[in-house]
Amino acid sequence: MACSQYGPNWAGPDGDRLTVLIALLKEIPAESINLNGFEEHLEYPPSVSVQAIIEASTSWIVDEDTGMYLHTDKEAFCVAVSPSKDVPNWPEFETQEYDKTMQTELNDQWKIEVEGVSQGAYVSQAQHTISVPSRLGLKAQIDGERMVWPPRQLNAMAQRIDTEGMQLTETATILTWTRLSAAGAPSEFSSRAPILDGVATVLVEFDEGPKGVFMMADDESGKLEIDERVDFVFRRLYGQDGMMHYGLKAVLSKS
Amino acid sequence: MLDSSGENMVDVAMVGAGQTKFGNHPLGLKGMWAEAIQKAIQSVDNGFDSPDVEEAFIGSIAFGGSQLGNTAALLTEHSGMEGVSVRRVENACASSGFALRDAWMAIKSGQADVVVAGGIEKMNDLSASRKRYWLGVSGDTEWERLAGLTFPGTYALTARRYFHEFESTHDDLVHVSVKNHMHGFENEVAHLRKQVSFEKAQSGFMVADPLTLYDCCPTSDGASAVILVADHLAHKFTDTPVWVKGSGAGSDHLALHDRPSITQLRATQSAAAKAYKTAGISASDVDLAEVHDCFTIAEVLATEDLGFAGRGLGGTFAREGEGRRNEGSVTINASGGLKSKGHPLGATGTGQAVEIFKQLRHQVEPERQVRGAEIGLTHNVGGSGATCAVHIFGRER
Numbered sequence: 001m002a003c004s005q006y007g008p009n010w011a012g013p014d015g016d017r018l019t020v021l022i023a024l025l026k027e028i029p030a031e032s033i034n035l036n037g038f039e040e041h042l043e044y045p046p047s048v049s050v051q052a053i054i055e056a057s058t059s060w061i062v063d064e065d066t067g068m069y070l071h072t073d074k075e076a077f078c079v080a081v082s083p084s085k086d087v088p089n090w091p092e093f094e095t096q097e098y099d100k101t102m103q104t105e106l107n108d109q110w111k112i113e114v115e116g117v118s119q120g121a122y123v124s125q126a127q128h129t130i131s132v133p134s135r136l137g138l139k140a141q142i143d144g145e146r147m148v149w150p151p152r153q154l155n156a157m158a159q160r161i162d163t164e165g166m167q168l169t170e171t172a173t174i175l176t177w178t179r180l181s182a183a184g185a186p187s188e189f190s191s192r193a194p195i196l197d198g199v200a201t202v203l204v205e206f207d208e209g210p211k212g213v214f215m216m217a218d219d220e221s222g223k224l225e226i227d228e229r230v231d232f233v234f235r236r237l238y239g240q241d242g243m244m245h246y247g248l249k250a251v252l253s254k255s
Numbered sequence: 256m257l258d259s260s261g262e263n264m265v266d267v268a269m270v271g272a273g274q275t276k277f278g279n280h281p282l283g284l285k286g287m288w289a290e291a292i293q294k295a296i297q298s299v300d301n302g303f304d305s306p307d308v309e310e311a312f313i314g315s316i317a318f319g320g321s322q323l324g325n326t327a328a329l330l331t332e333h334s335g336m337e338g339v340s341v342r343r344v345e346n347a348c349a350s351s352g353f354a355l356r357d358a359w360m361a362i363k364s365g366q367a368d369v370v371v372a373g374g375i376e377k378m379n380d381l382s383a384s385r386k387r388y389w390l391g392v393s394g395d396t397e398w399e400r401l402a403g404l405t406f407p408g409t410y411a412l413t414a415r416r417y418f419h420e421f422e423s424t425h426d427d428l429v430h431v432s433v434k435n436h437m438h439g440f441e442n443e444v445a446h447l448r449k450q451v452s453f454e455k456a457q458s459g460f461m462v463a464d465p466l467t468l469y470d471c472c473p474t475s476d477g478a479s480a481v482i483l484v485a486d487h488l489a490h491k492f493t494d495t496p497v498w499v500k501g502s503g504a505g506s507d508h509l510a511l512h513d514r515p516s517i518t519q520l521r522a523t524q525s526a527a528a529k530a531y532k533t534a535g536i537s538a539s540d541v542d543l544a545e546v547h548d549c550f551t552i553a554e555v556l557a558t559e560d561l562g563f564a565g566r567g568l569g570g571t572f573a574r575e576g577e578g579r580r581n582e583g584s585v586t587i588n589a590s591g592g593l594k595s596k597g598h599p600l601g602a603t604g605t606g607q608a609v610e611i612f613k614q615l616r617h618q619v620e621p622e623r624q625v626r627g628a629e630i631g632l633t634h635n636v637g638g639s640g641a642t643c644a645v646h647i648f649g650r651e652r
Contacts (some may be wrong), residue, residue: 121388121396131397150398150510176419176517178411184463186405187387198464201403203412203512211512213412215403226419237401247402 001080001088002027007095008076010103013196014217014235017041017072018050018246021079022057022234030059032066033081041072044114044244047125048132053246056136057234102195109191114239121188122240135247136234140210141165149210170232171253172204175211177224188238189215197222202250204230217249229253266652267362268489268496271299271482272612274605277597278446279379280476284322288313288330288375291478291602295371298612299482300493305335308482309367312357313343314350314374315601318389319381330375339371345601347393348549350374351479352504352604352635352644359502359646362485369488373480374606376599386474393638395510407471409511409639410550411463417518417552418465423570425457425465428551430573432456432469432594435548438580439591441622446475446597470551475597479606486652497615500630501534501647503527509641522643523560523634530632530645531562538562541647542628543586543614545607547636548593554578557634558587561645586625589614604635604644611648 002024004011011020021038039050046053051062071080071088080088131151133139140149143161149168155161179200182193193199200216202224216224217235230250237247273294275287282290296303313327322329327341344354351374358372378386391405399409418424433456439445451469459467482492489496505525508514514521531537538561546561548554555569563585564572572578578587590596590610593603611631613619631648 121391121400123397123401127397176412176416178408178415178466179461179464180403180405180408180411181460181462184405184407184411184466186391186400186403187384188401189403190387199403201408201412203416203517213399213402213404213510213512226415245401 001078001091003093004077005096006098008073008078008093009095010098011077013102013106013192014249015077016043016236017077017079018046018053019235020077021070021072022054024079024081025054025058025060028081031068032061032063034064034066034069035062036069036071036085038070038072041074042244044110044239045242047243047245048129052129052132053136056132105195106192109195110236110239112191113188114242114244121186138168138170138232138248139165140168140208147208147210149206149212168206168208168210172206172230172250174224174226174228174230175203175205176226177202179222188240200224202230204250214248214250216251218251265363265365266486267359267483267499268486269481269499269608269612269648270484270489270492270496271295271303272480272609273298274444274479274602274609275477276444277475277477277599277602277606280377284375284377285330285333287377287476287478288373289334291373291375291480292334292371295480295482300495301491303482303492307369308336308339308371309369310358310361311336311339311341311371312354312373313341314345314352314354314604315343315376316345316347316350316389316392317343318376318378318600319385320389321377336371346642347637348547348598348600348603349635349637349642349644350601350604351606352633352646353642355481355605355608355646356502356504356644358483359499362483368485370483371480372483372605373478374599374602374604375478376601377476378474378599379476390474398512399510406549406639407463407466410552411466412511413517413556413639414465414550414552417555417570420518421567421570423555427555427570427573428470429453429456430576431548431551431554434573434576434579435588435592435594438589438623439595441620442591442596443620445591445595446473447591447595466550466552472549472593472598475599477597477599477602477606479602479609481605481608481612495616495650497612498649498652499646500649501530501532501536502645503529503531503533504642504644505529506642507640509638511639518556519566520556520560520636520640520643522640523557523636523645526643526645527561527634530647534647534649536630536647541585541630541632543589543611543625544632544634545590545610546587546592546634547603548588549598549636551594553636554587554592561632561634563587580623581626589623589625604633607633607635608646608648615648615650
């Protein structure tokens with residue numbers, strides 16, 4: 001079982017039942033799992049299927065015939081994986097203090113983003129779906145002696161790069177960082193930027209060589225340093241055209 | 256015919272150049288273009304007939320989307336160039352720099368003798384949300400923008416990394432801002448005609464840490480146009496043409512994270528090398544350069560990538576005032592640059608050429624004249640460095 005770090009009543013500025021689920025699935029040995037209607041409890045439909053998200057982000061396989069069931073609580077941001085189809089007895093989860101005004105403001109902004117007419121950038125559904133293993137699972141390609149991430153169709157010699165590759169280790173080093181005010185943030189994030197006191201973004205280098213740009217999560221301290229290490233967590237990115245888009249964000253490594 | 260060494264039978268002369276004021280312009284696209292082309296035509300000493308134009312290259316992102324398709328055809332129809340072979344050129348903020356290069360190549364290749372190159376952008380009559388969307392369309396949408404980054408953020412990442420790698424601090428960027436505001440103060444077509452003190456430029460509100468308001472160029476409306484002709488026609492139009500002595504262009508990975516280094520622009524280095532080669536000069540021969548200071552850090556990098564300062568010494572170059580008008584080794588952004596003159600995205604490149612045209616012909620405001628200017632350079636970058644066009648101009652052929 002798992003609950004949001006803030007307790008059962010809020011999944012944080014960029015969390016929901018799905019982010020809690022992925023965090024849980026990454027902590028326990030992977031098997032196959034029956035969604036058991038889980039997707040019906042999400043506030044907003046995800047941009048790709050819950051199955052695709054689970055299988056890209058973790059080593060779990062979705063199988064509606066398996067005897068391991070997903071459960072979630074209609075009222076609380078808690079999830080469970082159980083061999084029983086019966087709804088579990090949810091324990092008392094610890095609740096962490098949080099700013100309820102911020103919670104309300106952010107919930108309102110998410111709703112506006114998802115349900116409003118988008119003034120934001122657009123990636124075609126085809127491209128978005130093709131990129132899921134790389135975006136959520138850090139799956140890299142191998143081109144000769146180097147690893148390629150984000151994915152490409154052709155290399156510098158116009159030769160096809162194998163889609164099969166390997167996963168980057170889920171830790172990286174900060175090469176540089178910035179914090180964007182609302183004025184500096186993309187329109188997809190600008191309405192939430194003032195509530196969060198800015199959007200922190202890092203350019204990181206993976207141990208295997210590729211680099212990437214990620215927003216930070218859980219960075220209440222606001223202090224970042226070049227050469228610090230980060231891990232990655234699955235979180236909400238932005239809402240658009242009636243759907244919630246998810247991706248990886250960086251968090252300062254605890255180790 | 257163009258051979259691989261760049262030697263060519265045809266030289267290219269700029270015989271006219273004009274632009275609107277950059278800033279919040281009362282006219283729309285058609286009106287601004289008409290104003291720019293009229294000023295370019297009026298600047299031709301011996302007169303010019305617009306029906307003589309054979310090709311027109313107009314740079315624009317078509318910001319706001321009001322005329323995304325057939326932009327060039329609409330504008331040329333409304334400016335005395337009906338029936339001309341036209342096209343919109345798009346390479347983000349380098350659109351009209353590439354329009355200029357395409358115009359140059361059209362004449363060099365012998366396909367045309369009289370060509371217009373220009374650019375235009377209308378940015379300031381959009382809603383805030385619409386503008387914010389359009390300001391971020393030229394990065395890697397999937398892996399930069401939707402990972403939380405637009406250009407203030409991209410250049411902020413670059414600035415912080417630059418401070419980390421070299422002996423430089425944000426104060427070096429402040430020097431760039433102060434200089435360019437000083438240069439633009441007397442420029443009649445500049446968007447922001449106000450000088451700023453060092454202390455004020457140090458303390459602006461943070462846009463993308465460490466870049467403040469005073470590190471960022473404004474969003475501007477504007478249009479610019481230049482008239483290029485083949486060498487055998489130059490003296491029909493003027494006794495003092497400005498010769499396009501060299502042209503070079505390059506590109507690099509669109510996304511910052513794909514580049515081996517984020518503190519230098521390979522697109523600039525490649526474009527500059529080609530331009531210097533075709534012009535037969537080196538950086539030390541350049542008297543004034545209009546460089547692409549969309550953000551102050553961009554000017555610091557440009558001075559290195561163009562060869563005016565050594566690697567890692569761009570901050571020192573700025574701090575020591577090397578680019579100040581008539582004080583340093585080369586005047587950088589005599590116009591005020593994008594920071595003060597303004598940055599109507601598609602119009603910036605040929606706007607830089609307009610400045611060089613006037614400087615080399617001693618037709619700028621007296622206080623702004625770069626003394627003894629013989630060789631000028633323009634440097635126009637697309638986005639965070641995905642594309643770059645560099646041109647070199649001279650009073651002598």
